[in-house]
Amino acid sequence: MAEELMENENQYVIFRLGRENYGLEISTILEIITMQTITEVPGTEVFIEGIINLRGRVIPVFNLHKKLNLAGGETTRSTRIVVVEVRGNHIGMLVDGVSEVVKITEEIVEQPSGILSDLDEEYLSGVAKLEDKLVILLDVTKVLQRGNGALLENIG
Amino acid sequence: MGLNLDASPEELKVFLEEADEHFQTLEEDLIRLEKEEEFNEDLMQEIFRASHTLKGSSATIGHNRMAQLTHGMENVLDKLRKKQLTVTSDLVDIMFECLDCLKVLRDEILNDEESDLELGDILGKLGSVHDAAPGSDSPTTTQPAPDKTSGKQTEAKISIDLSWEERDTLANASERGLKPYVIQLLFDVELEMLAVRTFVTLMALNETGEMLKSNPSADEIEREQVTDTLVMLILMKDDEAKIREVISTLPNIAQYEIQPFNDNVTQGEAPVIQRVEKVGEAEAECDEAESGDRNKINEAKNKAPTAAKNNNAKKANRTVRVDVELLDSLMNLVGELVIDRTRLFQILGNLEANYEMDEVSQDLGRTSVHIARVTTQLQEQIMKARMLPVENLFNKFPRMVRDLSQKAGKEVDFVMTGQETELDRSIIEEIGDPLIHLLRNAVDHGIEPPDQRVAKGKPRIGQLKLQASHEENHIIITIKDDGRGIDPEVVKKSGVKKGMITEEQAKRLTDKEAINLIFMSGLSTVAKVSDVSGRGVGMDVVRNNIEKINGATEIDSAVDKGTEFKIKLPLTLAIIRALLVSIDKSVYAIPLSSVTETIRMQQDQIEYVNNQEVIVVRGKVLPLVRLKKVFRNSYDIEDRGKLFVVVVNLAGQQVGLVVDSLVGEQEIVIKTLGKYIGDVQGISGATILGDGNVALIVDVSNLIKKAAS
Amino acid sequence: MPKVLLVDDAAFMRMRCAKLLTENGYSVDEAENGQDAVEKYQKIKPDLVLMDITMPVMDGLTAVAEIKKIDPEAKIVMCSALGQQNTVMSAIKAGAKDFIIKPYQPEKILSTIKRFVG
Structure with missing residues (x-):
């Protein structure tokens, strides 16, 4: 799938998680909303923050900090919930702030191997070298799948 | 392999719908x-x-x-209809087997793929039943009447004997x-x-003239004594061109000859035409003759089968088809309206409390x-x-039930009522x-x-009743047998x-409590495990499935009198009344359906049995479950002195x-x-509150089970 | 446009046949049993009736007799399955003009209808 994406120019939404910049392909994103009251669901995995009401629809919210083992993650004024669609399911992901939408071409994307040491490369589809920053391109399906294989099986 | 059916998708849809009706x-x-x-x-x-059909x-x-x-079924059914066969359970078995096969064949259409179903066996059964019946000397594939040998005799002379x-x-x-003209026709x-x-x-x-004589005669034709030749002697005003004109409009005529009738023929011999092609050896694909006894059929029809009438009444209903997804989505939208309705009243309450109206x-x-x-009405309508x-x-x-009782060697009279309950x-x-x-x-273990x-x-025959009925805001389904x-x-x-x-x-249990034990997993009192029940899927699963949809099960049983299961179901799954409580x-x-009462009590009223917190309500000991501990994993028991207890019952x-x-x-x-x-343990779902926040719905049956274990 | 009244209790068969006939320039009305057919015949006065035999409420044979009572000139073609010889024969005696054997073959239906209504 990653190869296909990079054949052409693609638009990515860039957001911050801790000190790093991440990118998600725009077509996977349904909307970006401000922080909401999240209802905790007892007995679920730590990276599941809880559930929210998205216009009458109950959707789960995912804590990317906890999922990717990153430091920080405190809720601030810039905290946003990025709502993505994975195999027909709407899922929210907590991020530290959304900065911009950029076009990324294949040429500036490198395979993740060797660039990042501590981040699990399996979540990534690549690393884009923009003029002023590095953007880690996330593969949302893989992020939501890791450790939850069975759950996503269910979704599919 | 696709079926290559000759029908458009819409036609197939109608075909399938009708097929299902006929199956039913x-x-x-x-x-x-x-x-x-x-x-x-x-x-x-x-x-x-x-x-x-x-x-x-x-x-x-x-x-x-x-x-x-x-076709095979129809042959046998026709024998039944004519009382040349009698209804036996073996025969009904065969018919049911046919029905099962038909359903497989129907599914072939759905899947557009031929199944590996072999029809040889069932067709064989149908064939032997059919052939065993009287009046079946001719097997199903040959037509009794047209005699091939006499067909070939067209080459011989056909005479017209006149009285x-x-x-x-x-x-x-x-x-x-x-x-007078003699017309001789040879059919395809x-x-x-x-x-x-x-x-x-x-x-x-x-209609072209006055027919004097034909061979075969009208009577013979009616008795199906026909060959592929028809000879007629006809008297007419017009000349033979008129006959040719008429014949040209008639189908299936291979050859014909028209001759003015002359003395030669009067002597008794008609001109003869010979078929150019050879008469094929292939058998005609005709099947059994239908009963000629039409009076009987008409009589049967005039009595007007009620089911058929109902069917027509049903069809006359003004209905449209709606996709289930659309209904679900409508229900969701109404759900949102219901939430907003609640919210609206909260806002009104705030207005009244804080501002002058x-x-x-x-x-x-x-x-x-x-x-x-309007929202309430809309909700009800949807x-x-x-x-x-x-x-x-x-x-x-x-x-x-029929199949089960046959297998188990039981005789069961199965009665259903309230099928119209929605x-x-x-x-x-x-x-x-x-x-x-x-x-x-009930069939396997209840009825003896x-x-x-x-x-x-x-009585030799056991009674099994299935009943559905409407009761206030619930539907009650009862299953009652008069077994052991x-x-x-x-x-x-x-x-x-x-x-x-x-x-x-065990000693302390009342009979009712003891009987209720059958709903616990792992308990089966059945001595012999039969083919049909007692294979792992037990009563606990039954109860769980029903509770999952906010239903409840009750059981009433007396030795040698029988057993009655009563299932109480909500009218809908989507909207329920609930008691909202707060924890942390x-x-x-x-769900209000499982709440019996709420009690406000003092901390010091709690007693302990086996290290388990309990309270005594009107002499009955109730185990306590602290939701804070279950859901928040917080052990701090606030010493506020008073606490709220919601008594739930399942x-x-x-x-x-x-x-x-x-x-x-x-x-x-x-x-x-x-x-x-x-x-999630202890949680059955979520709901959106008037303020837009999400609340979790407590899974009462899960908590009760946990408390019991 | 010649009017044909299609009588069959199976909606599928009607649908199928109606399509064929409309495509070939006939105006088609449908009835789902004999009774329905008799009522519609009076209303519509079709040029031709295609009549199924085995139907609920009123069968095709009875319907032929009823329609002939109303209109002795009625042109009725029986639609028969194999094995209904005697019934078709009775229908012909009762005044039906011809018969078609199911399963329908489009050319046969069309040629038969053409003979009667052109």
């Missing part, structure tokens, strides 16, 4: 036919018709195997300006329904009340639109399996073998033996849920937690 008719009527002591002609006619339609779309099977009267008429013909080879074709031809030519806010109040009322009669589910049970379609989907299980149990029943002084009942002592023993209860506990500032919803088991405070009662729209989160 066959299923219901065959059971009735078997059950009814007197031969019911209307019923038989209806069965025949269903099979007949299926045959026609399936042949038309080119589903040859279905056509072949229905003296006929000769007289002939002699006088010229005086009346009529000319291997013509289907040759006799009728001959008859139609005869009738058509008859002026004209505008009073107007807002009135409008809100109106919106609330709920109604999602309702289906339980008939759709019940329909398959008579057949199932339930939300999602609930109907959920209760199918539990009902099947309970019915199986006939001899045993007789020995007990009970459940012996509380046996259940107790079994419970002790399996270590589920102690002997001490979070709001939780407890199937006779009571537990007190300790909460921080009571928020109020409200209608809530049930939402699932979604597949991503999946099943």
Whole structure:
């Protein structure tokens, strides 16, 4: 799938998680909303923050900090919930702030191997070298799948 | 491999819908036919018709195997109809087997793929049943009437023997300006329904003049004594061109000859035409002759089969088809309206509390009340639109019970009532399996073998009743048998033996409590595990499935009197009334259907049994479950002195849920937690509150089970 | 446009046949049993009736007799399955003009209808 994406120019939404910049392909994103009251669901995995009401629809919210083992993650004024669609399911992901939408071409994307040491490369589809920053391109399906294989099986 | 059917998708849709209707008719009527002591002609006619129509339609779309099977069925049904065969359960078995095969063949259409179903076996059975019947000397594939050998005799001379009267008429013909002609016709080879074709031809030519004689005669044709030749002697005003004109419009005529009748022929010999092509050896594809006894058929029809009439009434309903998804989405939208309605009243309450009410806010109040009322109506209407009669589910049970009782060697009179009772379609989907299980149990373990029943002084035939009815805001489904009942002592023993209860506990149990033990997992009192029930899927699963949809099960049983299961179901799954409580500032919803009462009590009223917190309510000991501990994993028991207990009850088991405070009662729209989160212990779903926040719905049955273990 | 009244209790068969006929320039009305056919015949006065035999409420044979009572000139073609010889024969005696054997073959239906209504 990653190869296909990079054949052409693609638009990515860039957001911050801790000190790093991440990118998600725009077509996977349904909307970006401000922080909401999240209802905790007892007995679920730590990276599941809880559930929210998205216009009458109950959707789960995912804590990317906890999922990717990153430091920080405190809720601030810039905290946003990025709502993505994975195999027909709407899922929210907590991020530290959304900065911009950029076009990324294949040429500036490198395979993740060797660039990042501590981040699990399996979540990534690549690393884009923009003029002023590095953007880690996330593969949302893989992020939501890791450790939850069975759950996503269910979704599919 | 695709089926290559000759039909458009829309046509197939209609075909499939009709096929299902016919399957249903066959299923219901065959059971009735078997059950009814007197031969019911209307019923038989209806069965025949269903099979007949299926045959026609399936042949038309080119589903040859279905056509072949229905053809075989029709042959046998025709024998039944004519009372050349009698209804036996073996025969009904064969018919049901056909029905099962038909369903496989129907699915072939759905999958557009031929199944590996072999029809040889069932066709063989049908064939031997059919051939064993009287009047079946000719096997199904040959047409009795057209005799091939006599067909070949067309090469020989065909004579027209005239009686003296006929000769007289002939002699006088010229005086009346009529000319006699001999017409000899040769029909196409291997013509289907040759006799009728001959008859139609005869009738058509008859109109051109005055027919004096034909060979075969009209009577012979009617008796199907036909060859592929028709010779006529006709007197007419016009000349032979007129005859040619008529013949040219008639189908299936291979050759013909027209000659003026002359003396030569008067002597008794007609001109002869010989078929150019050879008469093929292939057998005509004709089948059995239909009963000529049409009076009887008409009589049967005039009695007007009621089912058929109902069917027509149904069709006359003004209905449209709506996708289930659309209904679901409508229900969701109404759910949102319900939430907003609640929210609106909260806002109004705030307005009234904090501001002076002026004209505008009073107007807002009135409008809100109106919106609330309309929302309620809308909610009811859409709920109604999602309702289906339980008939759709019940329909398959008579057949199932019949098969089960046959297998188990039981005699069961199965009666269903209240099929018209309506339930939300999602609930109907959920209760199918539990009902099947309970019915199986009743046949398998409840009702005794006939001899045993007789020995007990009970009627030989066991009674099994399935009833659906509407009761206030619930639907009640009862399954009642007059079998051996459940012996509380046996259940107790079994419970002790399996270590589920102690002997001490067993002694203290009332009979009702003991019987309720059968709902615990792992307990089965059945000595022998039969093919149909007692294979792991136990009563606990039945109860769980029903509780999952906010239903409740009750059981009432007496030894040798029988057992009755009562299932109480909500009208809908989507919207329920709930008690909202708060725990650690979070709001939780407890379905009101399981709440018996709420109690405000002092901390020091709590007592301990086996290190378990309990309270005593009117002499009854209730185990306490602290929701804070369950959901927040917080152990700090606030020493505020007073606490709120929500007493919940499911199937006779009571537990007190300790909460921080009571928020109020409200209608809530049930939402699932979604597949991503999946099943969560103690939580059955979520709902959106008036303030837009999400509250979790407490899974009462899960908590009770936990408390019990 | 010649009017044909299609009588069959199976909606599928009607649908199928109606399509064929409309495509070939006939105006088609449908009836789902004999009774329905008799009523519609009076109303519509079709040029031709295609009549199924085995139907609920009123069968095709009875319907032929009823229609002939109303209109002795009625042109009725029986639609028969194999094995209904005697019934078709009775229908012909009762005044039906011809018969077609199911499963329908489009050319046969069309040629038969053409003979009667052009």
